[in-house]
Amino acid sequence: MRVGIIGYGSMGKMLLWKFSEAGNIDKQDLFVSNRTESKLEEAKNIANAVKSKELASLCDIVFVCVRPVDLKAVLEDIKDSINPDALLxxxxxxxxFETIRKVIDIKTAKVIPSLTAEIGRSQTLVCFNDKVTDKDTLKNLLSCIGDVIELPENEMGMGSELVSCMPGFIASIFDVICKSAEGHTAIPKEQIVKMVLSTMSATGDLMLQKEMSFEDVVTRVATKGGITEEGTKVVYEGFPKTADLLFEKTLEKRRLTTESAEKSF
Known part of the structure; x- marks a missing residue:
């Protein structure tokens, strides 16, 4: 199986190196192309750097890792070269999918990885158009970066908020918590951050390993009339409005981004 990646930005680069590290694809079967070819020097150690049209003609799976505004141009460039049996x-x-089909009408999937793919713990979202019958090949390929979750196309937006955007949301929330803590203690900032990060990571692992819910954790820690309970009350009273606003804003931004991308076609 030959795999190609068009676009050597952050996601394209991450996928290329993870596929190579996994050892499932030999160098002779891994291809990459980029508009700025000089950026591919390091990639030549693990893959074949070629033009997009050649890549599309050679590969069984073609990943297109470019910005929305550049997608149509890439599809137009490869539409006459891509193998009709390939998976785009x-x-x-x-x-x-409906818009992509206007340019290239073949088997197509959409994939949304997370930043945590860098440590092999991504919750990677995937959906397929109605031409795809073999879903396992792509899912197995992506398993080297973490868990693969199939969703219907119309749920990919909210799914992205929950896995792809979530590292940013989590980081910003705990950044606020750590900065607030600084005003109440002489503990150095670096130590505060390490304490909170380690506790956050361990809490997630505990919940997953013990199959605990958020409510289970709160109940275990927040004894009735205690200090933790006082803090959780503040969170449950004040944070829901912030969370609602967060999703309202991000989903509206996603809607506008989608409109703009669709218009480019």
Whole structure:
């Protein structure tokens, strides 16, 4: 099986190196192309650097890892070269299968990885158009970066908020908590951050390993009339409005981004 990646930005680069590290694809079967060819020097150690058209003609799975505004141009460039039996994989959730089909009407999937793919713990979202019958090949390929979750196309937006955007949301929330803590203690900032990060990571592992819910953890820690209970009351009273606003804003931004991307076609 030959795999190609068009676009050597952050996601394209991450996928290329993870596929290589997994050892399931030999160098002779791994291809990469990029508009700025000089950026591919390091990639030549693990893959074949070629033009996009050549890549599309050679590969069984073609990943397109470009910005929404550049997607149409890439599809137009490869439409006459791509193998009609190939699987086209877009890492752009903003453009629908219906719109992609206007340019290239073949088996197509959309994939949304997370930043945590860098440590092999991504919750990677995937959806397929109606031409795809073999879903396992792509899912198995992506398993080297973490868990693979199939969703219907119309749920990929909210799914992205929950896994792809979530590292940013989590980091910003705990950044606020750590900065607030600084005003109440002489403990150094670096130590506060390490304490909170380690506790956050361990809490997640505990919940997954013991199959505990959020409510289970709160109940275990927040004894009635105690200090933790006082803090959790503040969170449950004040944070829901912030969470609602967060999703309202991000989903509206996603809607506008999708509209703009679709118009480019």
């Amino acid at each position: 994989v877009s890492l752009n959730g903003s453009v629908s």
